[in-house]
Amino acid sequence: KAGVTQTPRYLIKTRGQQVTLSCSPISGHRSVSWYQQTPGQGLQFLFEYFSETQRNKGNFPGRFSGRQFSNSRSEMNVSTLELGDSALYLCASSPGASNTGELFFGEGSRLTVL
Amino acid sequence: AQSVAQPEDQVNVAEGNPLTVKCTYSVSGNPYLFWYVQYPNRGLQFLLKYITGDNLVKGSYGFEAEFNKSQTSFHLKKPSALVSDSALYFCAVRDPNSGGYQKVTFGIGTKLQVIP
Numbered sequence: 001k002a003g004v005t006q007t008p009r010y011l012i013k014t015r016g017q018q019v020t021l022s023c024s025p026i027s028g029h030r031s032v033s034w035y036q037q038t039p040g041q042g043l044q045f046l047f048e049y050f051s052e053t054q055r056n057k058g059n060f061p062g063r064f065s066g067r068q069f070s071n072s073r074s075e076m077n078v079s080t081l082e083l084g085d086s087a088l089y090l091c092a093s094s095p096g097a098s099n100t101g102e103l104f105f106g107e108g109s110r111l112t113v114l
Numbered sequence: 115a116q117s118v119a120q121p122e123d124q125v126n127v128a129e130g131n132p133l134t135v136k137c138t139y140s141v142s143g144n145p146y147l148f149w150y151v152q153y154p155n156r157g158l159q160f161l162l163k164y165i166t167g168d169n170l171v172k173g174s175y176g177f178e179a180e181f182n183k184s185q186t187s188f189h190l191k192k193p194s195a196l197v198s199d200s201a202l203y204f205c206a207v208r209d210p211n212s213g214g215y216q217k218v219t220f221g222i223g224t225k226l227q228v229i230p
Contacts, residue, residue: 004157033218042222043158043204056217090157100146100165103218105157 002027004106006091012112018079021109023091025072031055031096032074033103034066037088046089049074050096078111086113116141116209120221127195128229135190135224137205146208147188148218149179151201158204164188175199195228202226 005024013019025032033056034046045058049068066076072093078085088110092103117140127133139145146165150158162173169181179190188205205221 006157035220043220045217045219048217058217092158100163102148102160102163103150103158105150105159107155107157 004091004093004104006089006106006109008109009107010110010112012114013081014114015081015083017081018077019081019111020075020077021089021091021111023074023076023093023106025074025091025093026104029093029095029104030072031094032068032072033092033094034074034076035090035092036060037090037108038086043090046076081113083113086111116145116207116219118205118207118219118221120203120205120224122224123222124225124227126227126229129197130194133192133195133199133226133228135203135205135226137188137190137221138186139188139205139207140186141207141209143210146210147179147181148206148208149173149177149188149190150204150206150220152204152223153201161190161203195226197228197230200226200228 007022031050033048035043037043047066048056052068063079068074088108090108091106094101094103119138148163149161152158161177162171164171164181172178177192202223204223206218208218
């Protein structure tokens with residue numbers, strides 16, 4: 001089975017721009033979660049989608065948004081980028097039917113905001 | 115609210131020696147606990163989990179973890195460290211009362227450095 005695929009792997013943006021990141025989960029997985037990883041903060045939960053519905057949301061401003069498509073692929077969008085948005089954005093998938101299973105992570109999209 | 119603490123930013127251990135990476139948690143009810151490892155420029159990989167049953171759980175690459183309910187801890191251990199174990203380790207907790215929701219709370223991570 002193919003793993004979780006995130007695109008793009010690296011990108012550079014300037015303040016004020018917006019960015020869209022994509023995540024393709026493992027085939028059959030219906031839950032997709034997004035995390036922001038920074039050296040000082042560790043992994044911060046952004047949101048989780050299951051069957052095209054947002055089930056959970058972390059404490060991030062409204063500039064951060066996401067969606068999930070009928071094929072379970074997910075995108076997250078950050079508008080009006082700030083320097084502090086520079087981070088590794090990780091996507092994780094799971095079957096979603098149970099909360100005892102582990103998450104399967106992609107390799108991340110590293111965003112640099114200049 | 116659930117939370118995880120990893121009290122050590124970095125752990126240094128000599129190759130061949132036993133290693134321990136510490137984790138404590140806070141969650142209502144019985145927790146679901148996980149350990150993940152992250153190598154440079156990679157995503158996180160699952161190592162092991164505790165859901166219920168035996169307090170000592172075994173996982174990938176020779177790692178194990180001990181669940182201690184009275185101390186609310188879930189320390190990661192390995193009897194003999196390898197240089198290739200050098201990586202960033204994350205402890206994570208999920209509230210069992212969250213239903214199918216996949217909100218997992220991660221610790222800040224502990225960098226393990228195994229010295230040859």
